[in-house]
Amino acid sequence: MKNVARYQREIPQRYRLEAGKCTSCGYIAFPPRLICPKCKSKNFETIKLSDEGKILTFTIIRVSAEQFSKQTPFAVGIIELNDGVKITTQIVDTELDKIEIGKKVKIVFRKIQEDGHAGILCYGYKAIML
Amino acid sequence: MIGIVGYGAYLPRYRIKSETIALQWGSDPESIKRGLLLNEKTVPGQDEDTITISVEAAKNALKRARINPQEIGAVYIGSESHPYAVKPSGATLVDALGIGPHVHVASYEFACKAGSEAMYVAYSHVKAGEMKYALGIGTDTSQGAPGDALEYSTAAGGTAYIMGKDKVIAEVLFTHSFTTDTPDFWRREGEFYPRHAGRFTGEPAYFKHIIGAGKALLEKSRLSPKDFKHAVFHMPNGKFPQEVGKKLGFTKEQLEVGWIVPWMGNTYSGSSPTGLAAILDEAKPGDLIFMVSFGSGAGSDGFIFKATDELPKVQNLAPKVRDLLNNNKIYLNYGEYAKFRKKIKLNE
Numbered sequence: 001m002k003n004v005a006r007y008q009r010e011i012p013q014r015y016r017l018e019a020g021k022c023t024s025c026g027y028i029a030f031p032p033r034l035i036c037p038k039c040k041s042k043n044f045e046t047i048k049l050s051d052e053g054k055i056l057t058f059t060i061i062r063v064s065a066e067q068f069s070k071q072t073p074f075a076v077g078i079i080e081l082n083d084g085v086k087i088t089t090q091i092v093d094t095e096l097d098k099i100e101i102g103k104k105v106k107i108v109f110r111k112i113q114e115d116g117h118a119g120i121l122c123y124g125y126k127a128i129m130l
Numbered sequence: 131m132i133g134i135v136g137y138g139a140y141l142p143r144y145r146i147k148s149e150t151i152a153l154q155w156g157s158d159p160e161s162i163k164r165g166l167l168l169n170e171k172t173v174p175g176q177d178e179d180t181i182t183i184s185v186e187a188a189k190n191a192l193k194r195a196r197i198n199p200q201e202i203g204a205v206y207i208g209s210e211s212h213p214y215a216v217k218p219s220g221a222t223l224v225d226a227l228g229i230g231p232h233v234h235v236a237s238y239e240f241a242c243k244a245g246s247e248a249m250y251v252a253y254s255h256v257k258a259g260e261m262k263y264a265l266g267i268g269t270d271t272s273q274g275a276p277g278d279a280l281e282y283s284t285a286a287g288g289t290a291y292i293m294g295k296d297k298v299i300a301e302v303l304f305t306h307s308f309t310t311d312t313p314d315f316w317r318r319e320g321e322f323y324p325r326h327a328g329r330f331t332g333e334p335a336y337f338k339h340i341i342g343a344g345k346a347l348l349e350k351s352r353l354s355p356k357d358f359k360h361a362v363f364h365m366p367n368g369k370f371p372q373e374v375g376k377k378l379g380f381t382k383e384q385l386e387v388g389w390i391v392p393w394m395g396n397t398y399s400g401s402s403p404t405g406l407a408a409i410l411d412e413a414k415p416g417d418l419i420f421m422v423s424f425g426s427g428a429g430s431d432g433f434i435f436k437a438t439d440e441l442p443k444v445q446n447l448a449p450k451v452r453d454l455l456n457n458n459k460i461y462l463n464y465g466e467y468a469k470f471r472k473k474i475k476l477n478e
Contacts, residue, residue, distance in 0.1 A: 015226040048228075070469070070476075071176055093143045093175055095460065109185040109226050110177040111213075121213055123181065123222060128143075 002115040007122055014124035017051065017107065019085065020044035030085050050082035051107040052130075058091060058099055067113045075099050079127050081107075090126045104130045132257050133301040133435065135197070135294035136444065138190020139407040140183050141287040141394065141454040144173040146467045148282050154464040155277050166282055167368020171395025173462060174271045174286035176470055180209040181219045183288045183400075184269045185226045190448035191265070191290040192227065194299070199227050202292070203261025204234040206251055208244025208399045209288075210317070210324075211271045212237050229265075241315060242364055243425025244268060245289070245399035250431050252293045253302055263294040270398035275323035276473055283367055285395025289403040299444055300410060300419065300435040304351045308343035308430045315426030326426075335428045336370055337377065343430035344378045344422045351434055355379035359417035362388030362405035364424035366396050380420070387412055393455050399425075406435075408451035413437040 012018040013031045020032030024041035030049060035042055058077030061068070068074070075091040077099070091099055092110065105127040112124045147170045149159035163169060174183070184207050192199060205220040212219045220235035238244045238251075245268010252266035269288025274280030293302075314335035317324040340363055348354065355361070361380045363371040368391050375385045388405035397404055402423040409419055419435040468474050 011225055015222075016228055090177075092177060093458070093460065109182050109189075110175075111179055111182060112177070121179075121181075123226070126177065 002119055002122065004120055007120065014112075015109070017049040017125065019047055019049050021047045028083065028085050030087065049085055053079045053081035053105055053107070053127075055091065055099065055101050055103050055105060056080045056086065057101060060096055077127065079105055079107075087125070091129065092126050093128045098129070106130055131298045131301050131438070132253065132295055133293065133298040134291050134410070135263065135297055135299060136191040136193075136195025136292040137289065137299075137407050137410055138187050138192070138194060138448050139287070139289040139404050139451050139454060140186035140190060141404075141451070142172050142174045142178055142183070143458045143460050144175055144462055144470065145170045145459050146173050146462050146464070150462075150464055150467075151281055162282060167392055168282050168395065169392045171283060171285040172287050172397070173467055173470055178286065179213045179271055180207065180211050180269045180288070181213055181222050183271070183286065184219060184267045184290065185223050187267060187269065187288045187290040188223060188227055188265060191292050193448040194444040195263070195292045195294070196444075196447075197263060197292070197294070199229045202229045202233060202263045202265050204252060204255050204264040205229060205267075206236050206238055206248035206265070207267045207269060208238040208240070208246070208248040209269050210239055210241055210244060210398060211273070212239070240429065241425035241427050242366070242396070242398045242401055243423040243429055243431055245401075245403045246421075246423035246431035246433070247425075249291050249293070249403065249433075250305060250307070252291065253305070256293045256295060263292055266291050266293065268399035268401075268403040270400055272396065272398040273323055273471065276468070278323070280324070280326065283396040285397045287394060287397040287404055288400035289407045291403065297440050298438055299441040300413075300437050302433060303436055304347055304434040306343050306346045306350060306432045308339050308346065308432075310339070310428060312339075312426075312428035314428055331366075331426065332370070335426060336364070336366065336424050337374055339428050339430040340364065340374045340422045340424050341377060343432040344420075347420070347422070347432040347434060348378075353418070353434070355384070355420075357418055358384060358420045360387055360409045360413060361385055361420040362402050362409060363422050364402045364430075365389070365391035365405060366401075368392050390451060390455060404451060410437070410441065411445055411450040411452065413441060415439045415441060
């Protein structure tokens with residue numbers, strides 16, 4: 001069974017792309033951190049990351065972990081959001097041969113995985129090409 | 131003035147053509163298309179459900195409403211395909227959109243009219259002065275049994291409406307609901323596919339209830355069909371809304387803008403709400419809009435809206451229904467469709 005406590009704890013990041021912005025040097029931590037790795041400040045404000053960006057790189061998964069096996073082949077990419085933060089996520093709703101580095105994407109809310117037939121449904125972010 | 135302050139639709143990118151389904155079951159594609167007036171329908175991605183579609187539709191509604199999500203006091207999602215039997219879809223939505231936690235949330239179900247039900251209750255809360263804004267959503271990822279006539283129409287999509295008092299884009303002038311115990315279509319607890327009573331879903335169900343609510347609305351408002359610029363009815367197929375519109379006295383031209391079913395299919399709770407969104411995408415200030423939903427079981431909710439001067443300011447702030455219908459389409463074959471809709475039995 002999935003760790004429901006951990007899933008619930010990560011909701012602000014997975015659902016709303018909430019990050020911590022260092023109020024001293026402006027470093028953006030996603031997921032949020034307690035201490036800024038750049039200036040060692042402990043002062044952060046919560047910000048919401050941009051929901052648009054571009055594909056920095058990607059790969060096609062043909063042999064996946066068990067819970068994603070019915071979705072293969074699928075694309076996973078590193079997306080640079082408009083505020084400079086890089087996230088790793090699936091790129092969906094497209095034919096795989098249309099995915100290219102540099103193409104613009106939008107972050108959407110999707111189901112990430114199901115905990116078997118009777119467990120919880122886990123939601124989060126994925127990217128679609130604009 | 132109380133009414134809609136923001137609206138937003140969302141439709142999945144995947145499609146299957148009526149022809150593809152007909153050929154799978156040995157039916158004549160042309161007679162199916164001619165009989166039901168359905169060309170293709172939307173299909174949800176494997177990672178899409180009522181919750182994800184509602185979230186995307188509500189995001190678009192917030193873009194048009196330009197309000198702080200924290201000011202929304204109630205969230206209602208109407209659907210017959212809530213992903214959980216026990217756990218509200220709206221609880222996920224409020225966390226995804228930064229609404230609440232001081233918010234009233236409920237899941238509604240009334241076959242294809244659960245969306246208009248959510249809209250009606252959201253509107254009533256604002257009218258009662260209980261809250262500044264309330265969100266009502268109609269969404270479904272509807273299912274039809276393989277080989278059943280329903281398979282040509284059952285589609286996926288949804289539309290969200292934020293009701294409020296400030297900067298209203300479409301004022302609610304009148305409402306009326308009409309309900310009787312009519313077992314035309316149902317799904318028992320634990321059953322995967324719904325059952326229906328064939329032709330009984332027509333005259334005693336769809337037509338009786340829409341005409342019942344529609345006539346009462348016209349009487350209440352002392353308006354006649356010719357006073358309206360647009361009209362939209364629940365769209366289980368292409369023919370029924372045209373027939374019921376004609377019976378109530380509306381012309382084909384009045385129905386045209388909201389008649390999106392030939393390219394969308396029946397999005398159940400999201401059917402007439404998405405037709406209304408297509409109308410709001412194009413309506414002009416002063417236009418009167420007539421809407422009547424239908425949900426099997428059976429009942430209809432009717433609304434009369436009047437577009438305001440605020441509407442043109444928000445029409446381009448989020449994707450329009452016709453753009454969602456026409457752009458980025460990915461066509462599936464029947465095998466892919468069966469996999470996407472979990473029609474194939476797999477080992478756990």
